[in-house]
Amino acid sequence: KQEVTQIPAALSVPEGENLVLNCSFTDSAIYNLQWFRQDPGKGLTSLLLIQSSQREQTSGRLNASLDKSSGRSTLYIAASQPGDSATYLCAASLIKAAGNKLTFGGGTRVLVKP
Amino acid sequence: ETGVTQTPRHLVMGMTNKKSLKCEQHLGHNAMYWYKQSAKKPLELMFVYSLEERVENNSVPSRFSPECPNSSHLFLHLHTLQPEDSALYLCASSQVRAGGSEQFFGPGTRLTVL
Numbered sequence A: 001k002q003e004v005t006q007i008p009a010a011l012s013v014p015e016g017e018n019l020v021l022n023c024s025f026t027d028s029a030i031y032n033l034q035w036f037r038q039d040p041g042k043g044l045t046s047l048l049l050i051q052s053s054q055r056e057q058t059s060g061r062l063n064a065s066l067d068k069s070s071g072r073s074t075l076y077i078a079a080s081q082p083g084d085s086a087t088y089l090c091a092a093s094l095i096k097a098a099g100n101k102l103t104f105g106g107g108t109r110v111l112v113k114p
Numbered sequence B: 001e002t003g004v005t006q007t008p009r010h011l012v013m014g015m016t017n018k019k020s021l022k023c024e025q026h027l028g029h030n031a032m033y034w035y036k037q038s039a040k041k042p043l044e045l046m047f048v049y050s051l052e053e054r055v056e057n058n059s060v061p062s063r064f065s066p067e068c069p070n071s072s073h074l075f076l077h078l079h080t081l082q083p084e085d086s087a088l089y090l091c092a093s094s095q096v097r098a099g100g101s102e103q104f105f106g107p108g109t110r111l112t113v114l
Helices: none
Strands: A010-014 A019-025 A030-038 A044-051 A054-061 A062-067 A074-078 A088-094 A100-106 A108-113 B004-008 B010-013 B020-027 B031-037 B045-048 B053-057 B064-070 B073-079 B087-093 B111-114
Touching: A010 A019, A019 A030, A019 A088, A030 A062, A030 A074, A044 A054, A044 A062, A044 A074, A074 A088, A108 B020, B004 B087, B010 B020, B020 B031, B020 B087, B031 B073, B045 B064, B045 B073, B053 B064
Parallel strands: A010 A108, B010 B111
Antiparallel strands: A019 A074, A030 A044, A030 A088, A054 A062, A062 A074, A088 A100, A088 A108, B004 B020, B020 B073, B031 B045, B031 B087, B045 B053, B064 B073, B087 B111
């Protein structure tokens, strides 16, 4: 059974500092790994999708890396801003799972202090 | 807002009530999902519909009954719920294909069972 873990559960940084968020998964037979942002009480916003054949994906200040052999993905957010405060979730899509279903980590709650 | 809408956004119901949650996707996708998000627990997949057929029922109690009348609409019928069913219910959609795909989420329905 695929298990996805995110450590730490919470992170607080001063504005301007780079953020490093970690995600690990136990089954490397994945289609892709997706990073989401969730604001309190809201739905999930997709940030980046990395296909299993890719090593990294970039969008603006966000960069996500994927190392299937070690079962890890890392989301980097450069020059953090107070508006980056949210919970960040990673999710893996298993090849053998029906309907491309996702298995989620518990999330990392980020606070960027002005 | 994304191309996935959910109604109602908030719902309060008693344990003997019957209610339904609605989800609609405007993205032309062929798969839809129901997730449950409880406090301090990872997102839990409840149901997956692919090409309007249920392909996964993740051991969900029968008091939750999904319905997918077409590829754009998904319902979750609720009856005789328990207070522990109070949670944020999220709907998502994707285009299922061999190489995996990105999932897009709605804003969620915040359910409170009294």
